[in-house]
Amino acid sequence: MSFRAVDYRPGVLLLLDQTRLPTVETYLELRDVEAIAVAIEQLVVRGAPAIGVAAAYGIAVAAHRGLDLATADARLRRTRPTAVNLMWALDRMALAATLDPSPQALDQAAQRIFDEDAAACARIGELGAELIPDGATILTHCNAGALATSLHGTALAVVRAAHAQKKRIRVFADETRPVLQGARLTAWELHRDGIDVTVIPDGAVAHFLGLDMIDLAIVGADRIAKNGDVANKIGTRGVACLCRAHGRPFYVAAPWSTVDLTKKSGTEIPIEMRDPKEVTELKGVALCPPGVLALNPAFDVTPAAWVSDLITERGRTGQPVGLGLAKLSGA
Numbered sequence: 352m353s354f355r356a357v358d359y360r361p362g363v364l365l366l367l368d369q370t371r372l373p374t375v376e377t378y379l380e381l382r383d384v385e386a387i388a389v390a391i392e393q394l395v396v397r398g399a400p401a402i403g404v405a406a407a408y409g410i411a412v413a414a415h416r417g418l419d420l421a422t423a424d425a426r427l428r429r430t431r432p433t434a435v436n437l438m439w440a441l442d443r444m445a446l447a448a449t450l451d452p453s454p455q456a457l458d459q460a461a462q463r464i465f466d467e468d469a470a471a472c473a474r475i476g477e478l479g480a481e482l483i484p485d486g487a488t489i490l491t492h493c494n495a496g497a498l499a500t501s502l503h504g505t506a507l508a509v510v511r512a513a514h515a516q517k518k519r520i521r522v523f524a525d526e527t528r529p530v531l532q533g534a535r536l537t538a539w540e541l542h543r544d545g546i547d548v549t550v551i552p553d554g555a556v557a558h559f560l561g562l563d564m565i566d567l568a569i570v571g572a573d574r575i576a577k578n579g580d581v582a583n584k585i586g587t588r589g590v591a592c593l594c595r596a597h598g599r600p601f602y603v604a605a606p607w608s609t610v611d612l613t614k615k616s617g618t619e620i621p622i623e624m625r626d627p628k629e630v631t632e633l634k635g636v637a638l639c640p641p642g643v644l645a646l647n648p649a650f651d652v653t654p655a656a657w658v659s660d661l662i663t664e665r666g667r668t669g670q671p672v673g674l675g676l677a678k679l680s681g682a
């Protein structure tokens with residue numbers, strides 16, 4: 352990969368500042384837990400696996416500074432509620448700290464999380480590429496790319512693998528209002544890799560499905576419940592619904608760290624509500640009349656029945672997704 356969303360040297364977390372993409376490519380060097388927590392809250396680093404990796408390094412940074420690890424854990428855990436990879440990574444770091452709380456041991460524990468995520472994403476790419484026909488136009492929503500993971504991405508790992516296999520593919524990246532992860536981030540990383548990408552407005556998805564110009568959709572996930580319901584970026588449920596209405600497959604790609612078997616269904620997944628200003632303003636310029644209310648849920652839940660297949664590094668679930676998850680959970 353020609354870039355890393357998350358990088359680390361002992362005691363220092365480096366984050367590619369995703370709030371400034373696509374115009375400015377700059378890394379922040381963070382040396383304390385509060386700065387890392389704020390960076391996660393403000394979407395400097397975002398995407399479920401990348402948030403988990405950043406938080407893991409956050410615990411290592413806390414150890415280097417001699418901070419109380421339980422306090423650091425609690426602060427990082429409060430940053431974003433929906434992506435379970437955050438809690439999963441912090442649980443792993445807490446366990447590692449009980450065995451050896453030294454900075455060196457926690458550096459290694461966080462690095463293992465990074466490496467395992469990168470390997471999982473590479474495997475997801477291989478397994479998912481089998482679902483991509485030569486000549487396909489692929490719709491994706493939000494950014495489930497290398498910017499959202501250690502390396503490769505999840506949905507975009509599948510795209511990258513199909514491209515590497517010389518399949519002729521074209522990606523439609525919907526804009527993903529209000530934060531524009533599709534327009535700003537997915538388009539940035541695919542264009543940089545020389546993969547054919549076209550940005551479309553969120554509202555144009557039904558139009559292009561109706562014209563038979565989209566063959567399939569593939570997205571990432573922030574949390575997957577035991578029954579296969581999928582929480583992902585707001586708008587994902589609409590994309591899945593439209594794919595179903597037009598008879599097109601809707602695929603989800605996610606590492607096992609995104610699966611939360613403690614949640615029976617999607618109704619139990621906490622949905623982050625973000626600042627309404629993300630909806631009512633763009634770079635400080637008003638988009639709505641002053642005083643008008645806005646609601647800004649960051650995620651929605653797609654029912655398992657609308658998911659054609661779920662690709663994890665352990666294998667594909669097929670349908671029904673919940674049954675496939677149960678089989679893979681023993682793998």
Ligand code: MRU
Binds near residue numbers: 570
């Ligand atoms: O609010 P974000 O940008 O963190 O939301 C990200 C998404 O919804 C991604 O699709 C998801 O985390 C999967 S990333 C591999």
